[in-house]
Amino acid sequence: MNDMESMDSEPTSAFSPADPSIDSLFFSKHNLSVETYQIFKNDVDVLLSGKTSISDQPLLIQKIIRTCHEMLATYEDEKAYLMGDVLCTWAIRQQKISIGTLWTQQLHYNQLDTIHQEFEYFGEVLQHTISGLEYLIQYFPSQGFEDMHSKFRQMAHYFLYYSIIVSRQPPSVIVKCGEAENHRRSRFWFNTEIRILGGRAFGLETAGSGVEVQCYLITDETARQLLSNAYFEIFESEEFSIEPPNATFHVKEHRGLKAKFDDMRIAKKVQLRRESVATKRYCLCYNIRLKTSCGIDLVGKKVSLPFAVLVGPKTDVEAKLFLERSFADLVRQPLSEVPPHVSAVEMADQLEMKFQAIVETPQKSTDGPAIIQPRSFTPQAKEHIIKRLKPTPHGYIVIDNFMKLPVAEEFQQKKTSGTEGDWKLVPFFDWFFKLAEIVNKYLYSMWFDGLIYGFCGKEEAEQLLRSVPRSVLLIRFSDIEQGKVKISVKNSLGEMRHHWYEHSDLNARPLAKELLTNPKFSDIELIFPDIDLEVALGGRQKPRRNLPKHLQPNDIYFDNQGAATSAF
Numbered sequence: 001m002n003d004m005e006s007m008d009s010e011p012t013s014a015f016s017p018a019d020p021s022i023d024s025l026f027f028s029k030h031n032l033s034v035e036t037y038q039i040f041k042n043d044v045d046v047l048l049s050g051k052t053s054i055s056d057q058p059l060l061i062q063k064i065i066r067t068c069h070e071m072l073a074t075y076e077d078e079k080a081y082l083m084g085d086v087l088c089t090w091a092i093r094q095q096k097i098s099i100g101t102l103w104t105q106q107l108h109y110n111q112l113d114t115i116h117q118e119f120e121y122f123g124e125v126l127q128h129t130i131s132g133l134e135y136l137i138q139y140f141p142s143q144g145f146e147d148m149h150s151k152f153r154q155m156a157h158y159f160l161y162y163s164i165i166v167s168r169q170p171p172s173v174i175v176k177c178g179e180a181e182n183h184r185r186s187r188f189w190f191n192t193e194i195r196i197l198g199g200r201a202f203g204l205e206t207a208g209s210g211v212e213v214q215c216y217l218i219t220d221e222t223a224r225q226l227l228s229n230a231y232f233e234i235f236e237s238e239e240f241s242i243e244p245p246n247a248t249f250h251v252k253e254h255r256g257l258k259a260k261f262d263d264m265r266i267a268k269k270v271q272l273r274r275e276s277v278a279t280k281r282y283c284l285c286y287n288i289r290l291k292t293s294c295g296i297d298l299v300g301k302k303v304s305l306p307f308a309v310l311v312g313p314k315t316d317v318e319a320k321l322f323l324e325r326s327f328a329d330l331v332r333q334p335l336s337e338v339p340p341h342v343s344a345v346e347m348a349d350q351l352e353m354k355f356q357a358i359v360e361t362p363q364k365s366t367d368g369p370a371i372i373q374p375r376s377f378t379p380q381a382k383e384h385i386i387k388r389l390k391p392t393p394h395g396y397i398v399i400d401n402f403m404k405l406p407v408a409e410e411f412q413q414k415k416t417s418g419t420e421g422d423w424k425l426v427p428f429f430d431w432f433f434k435l436a437e438i439v440n441k442y443l444y445s446m447w448f449d450g451l452i453y454g455f456c457g458k459e460e461a462e463q464l465l466r467s468v469p470r471s472v473l474l475i476r477f478s479d480i481e482q483g484k485v486k487i488s489v490k491n492s493l494g495e496m497r498h499h500w501y502e503h504s505d506l507n508a509r510p511l512a513k514e515l516l517t518n519p520k521f522s523d524i525e526l527i528f529p530d531i532d533l534e535v536a537l538g539g540r541q542k543p544r545r546n547l548p549k550h551l552q553p554n555d556i557y558f559d560n561q562g563a564a565t566s567a568f
Contacts, residue, residue: 021114026086029078030121036074037125040067044132048139061143064136068148071129072155078122079159086115087197091165091331095305098169099325100353101360102371105168112167112195116256119163119198126156127201130294157296160199166304167195167258170284172321174266175310189263194286194302196249196257203293205257208249213259213286217242217266220281220335223303227334230300234285240266240309242284249290259286266309279317281306281335305330319403319429326350327399340399344391347402348382351432358436359447375448381455388479389428407431410482426482434483442506443485451475451527451536461488462496464528473521474528475511485511492523512537 043064046052052060090111097104133149171190194213196204216234225232243266247259284304291297308321323338327346330336356374377385389401406425413421426434439447446452456464456476465472471492478484478500485506487499499520501511515521516537527533 022118023086026078026081026118029074029081030118030125033071033074033078033122033125036067036071037129040064040071040129041132043067044136048135057140061140065144065148068133068145068152072148072151075122075126075129075152075155079155082115082118082122083159083162086118087162087165088331090115092329094169095330096326096350097353098305099172099322099350099357101356101374103360103373104353104356106371109167112197113255116195116197120200123159123163123198124201126152126159127294130156153294153296156202156292156294157298160202160204160292160296161298161300163197163199164288164290164298164302165195165197166192166284166286166302168193169305170264170307172305172325173308173310173318175313189265192261192264192284192304194247194249194259194261194288196290199256199292202296204290205251207293208257208290209251211249211290212246213249213288214246215242215261216245216285216287218283218285218303220283220306223283223285223306224335226285226301226303234287234301240268240282243267268311280308282309283307303334306335315430315433316403319433322350322354322429323399323402326354338399341392341396342399344386344389344395344397347389347397348377348386351385352377352382355432355436358433359440359444361440363441375450377455384455384457384460385432402428408478408480408482431482435477438483438485438503438506442503443511446475446512449536451531453528458486458488458498461486461498462490465490465496466494468526468529470526471524472526472528473515473524473533487515487521489521489524 043060047057047060047064090108093108094105097108130149130152133145133152136143136145137149168191170192174190192215196208199205199208217240218234222232222234242264244261244264247261249257249259252258283306286302286304288302289299305325308317310317324330327342327350328336328338355377360370360372360374362370386397388407389397389405391397405428407428408426408431409423410426411421412424413419439452443452447454452475453461453464454475454477456474457479461474461476465474465488468490472490474488476486476488478486481500483503484500485503487501489497489499491497501514515524515533516539521533524533527536
């Protein structure tokens, strides 16, 4: 039979993952699915070959039905692992690192290639099972295969639909301000992407290539409606629109279908005040319409993580969005709240990524994004930062401490006076974000080169300096005064002193030049711990000395010299 020949030619090698990047637990689960499928296939081959007597067919059919039930259980276990342990875990991590640098996000994104391959393996064995059942229904109708076919088809529908993901998320905050090329558009562009994991066995790469995906900017209220009704009619945001509003699916480098929304920006529809939108959340909603080769319709909407659109910078809103992306369970419970407590270890990791992201932010809207490996915090720096948030004895951070706990002071002059003013308490988030901004604007190269120690108190700095036998300085961030950089110095006599600089000082005079030219640091040899100061910063300018003129005197000159020194 031609049908039998097509089944015999199925590529069983596709069911045996050999890629070392495939995790061992998936490998064992998938092998169990393949072994069960192979029993099914062998029995189906015998039944369709015509070599089984009519009297023996009912027993063989019952055996195939029992094997189908076993396949349902093993396939469901593998599917649940892929959807839960693999994809859900990846998505949770994607949410957390979405506040990090593009380098960090790209590193995580690259893991999708392996996940895509695992989805392909499962999709192939599932598609071949459905195909085998269709043969059985054709030649042995009303024997129970219709019910099995329906169950496996439902499994395929669920698997394929939830393999369509938002593989690149929008940033947590999109700021609109006057520095934009067009004042009515967002300052920085961003990219998002819809990706289908697997799906080749069901013909999605062929049928889906060139299919358009529409994107809408929606409010969180609309997103909540979609949670309970996937067919809820979309109402776009009345304040903003998204550009571009559509993209098409394409196959890229045999890594599945992708619809790339490049250079996205937010445009205002009406004139807005900062306060009117600062508390709102928005999402991107992607409208999906695909059809598999076996007639399964994949129709629905995929919604991005929530974000804020700000008309001008607001640090407190950015801080709240940082907490949402870092600690709310937005993947398993969309639009959920931030928990009241989080582990100190997790907080330290998220603060590190946020600091790195602020440091790597382009200075101008025309600057392209840099995808380079950021400088990591040392364990000492993380410990110092976490102590400022006053962790509980059990190692947890109260979320309110991040937003409200005063950790520094800032002198604010009165508008009516040039000298008078008041000291204002600065909460942790403001102190932390300000330091990252200062590094971004004034100290980027020195930070990246490891010349700035960073998070360190006065007593700890002095202790570290004493451990170095030569004259040395240490550059750190002030724990007490907002936005100040401090230089702790131990001179050649072992004497300690501390100098401080406002960020406005750093704007007028780069810190590297200050360290090379200011006499206060002229006798300092090292930057902590053992970096030669002159080598690292380019060398000090040598002071000019008045040298004697090169003269060629004659005899009259010496006669005059003698007359000048005579006794009379």
